[in-house]
Amino acid sequence: MTTQAPQAVQPVKLPATLDEAVAALAAVPAAVPVAGGTDLMASVNAGQLRPAALVGLGRISEIRSWQYLDGHALLGAGLTHARMGRPDFAALIPGLAAAARAAGPPQIRNAGTLGGNIASAAPTGDSLPVLAALEATLIIAGPGGARREVPVSHLLAGMEMLGPGELIGFVRVPLLHAPQVFLKATGRTGPGRATASVGLVLDPARRSVRCAVGAVAPMPLRPLEAEQWVASLIDWENGRALVPEALRGFGEYVAAACIPDPEPAPDGTVSEHPPAVLHLRRTVAALARRALGRALS
Numbered sequence: 001m002t003t004q005a006p007q008a009v010q011p012v013k014l015p016a017t018l019d020e021a022v023a024a025l026a027a028v029p030a031a032v033p034v035a036g037g038t039d040l041m042a043s044v045n046a047g048q049l050r051p052a053a054l055v056g057l058g059r060i061s062e063i064r065s066w067q068y069l070d071g072h073a074l075l076g077a078g079l080t081h082a083r084m085g086r087p088d089f090a091a092l093i094p095g096l097a098a099a100a101r102a103a104g105p106p107q108i109r110n111a112g113t114l115g116g117n118i119a120s121a122a123p124t125g126d127s128l129p130v131l132a133a134l135e136a137t138l139i140i141a142g143p144g145g146a147r148r149e150v151p152v153s154h155l156l157a158g159m160e161m162l163g164p165g166e167l168i169g170f171v172r173v174p175l176l177h178a179p180q181v182f183l184k185a186t187g188r189t190g191p192g193r194a195t196a197s198v199g200l201v202l203d204p205a206r207r208s209v210r211c212a213v214g215a216v217a218p219m220p221l222r223p224l225e226a227e228q229w230v231a232s233l234i235d236w237e238n239g240r241a242l243v244p245e246a247l248r249g250f251g252e253y254v255a256a257a258c259i260p261d262p263e264p265a266p267d268g269t270v271s272e273h274p275p276a277v278l279h280l281r282r283t284v285a286a287l288a289r290r291a292l293g294r295a296l297s
């Protein structure tokens with residue numbers, strides 16, 4: 001017969017404002033914020049995490065919607081994937097809406113949030129390549145009503161961290177009024193985590209193409225040279241036309257930037273990638289080519 005020690009009941013706070021949530025976290029440094037709980041509770045259930053206390057973010061109405069501000073949208077971190085997938089949001093930020101629609105099965109999309117997706121920073125996080133391509137920034141709430149703004153890419157690269165008691169409050173996204181595409185490959189049919197994903201946005205005002213590749217590295221990768229090369233080929237004045245060879249070239253340029261050729265051995269011999277890596281590289285090339293083709297069509 002086995003006996004198990006009864007688990008201590010975790011205190012749960014349910015603040016109504018962002019600043020109350022920050023104060024609750026500051027008061028109990030071991031407390032952990034929980035939004036939809038889709039990532040956090042999976043870790044708890046797997047025995048990887050045993051939070052001493054929880055601060056639930058689900059009742060903070062100020063972070064469950066969005067507002068417009070000087071050519072930007074300020075998205076609340078508590079927006080669910082289901083909400084971002086709806087047509088009114090898709091008309092605003094189509095790339096993020098497409099990523100939200102691709103994020104897991106319906107029960108996950110109903111609970112999982114934008115802020116949770118960013119804070120978890122999983123390589124397979126579907127919103128992340130789109131946010132990287134949009135060059136979105138985070139508004140982080142801290143103790144005493146403090147707010148600071150950092151690029152999403154800095155948090156994902158570990159150049160900036162969330163400090164004690166800090167929460168992601170909002171995500172600032174530029175409104176580009178131009179096509180945006182998110183495409184994802186999975187290892188199975190139906191909902192699944194990405195084996196590779198691409199977020200691509202056109203920015204006609206800056207005459208730029210911005211692209212980020214997800215799931216192939218710990219953080220989304222921006223193939224900057226490929227972006228600049230293809231932007232210089234696009235006829236921005238006349239329907240943004242591009243010949244098919246250029247689309248193919250873009251896909252291959254992006255794939256080679258994200259999954260470079262192996263370094264030659266010290267004796268000068270050059271080996272090939274293993275078949276699985278070559279397959280991933282072909283997948284990235286196809287996603288990038290199709291994403292640009294759709295954005296320009």
Ligand SMILES: Cc1cc2nc3c(=O)[nH]c(=O)nc-3n(C[C@H](O)[C@H](O)[C@H](O)COP(=O)(O)OP(=O)(O)OC[C@H]3O[C@@H](n4cnc5c(N)ncnc54)[C@H](O)[C@@H]3O)c2cc1C
Pocket residue numbers: 032033034035036037038039040041042057077078102103104105108111112113114115116117118119120124125126127162166167168169191192193194
């Ligand atoms: C079966 C299944 C399938 C999934 N499929 C996908 C998929 O296809 N694509 C995908 O992208 N994801 C997928 N996920 C992962 C998950 O659903 C998403 O990452 C989701 O967006 C997490 O949001 P959440 O609100 O549930 O986060 P939570 O689980 O509540 O929190 C996750 C982490 O973020 C922290 N956190 C939450 N909100 C904040 C905030 N505002 N500020 C600071 N820290 C915060 C929490 O403390 C915790 O560490 C899947 C998960 C499951 C269980």
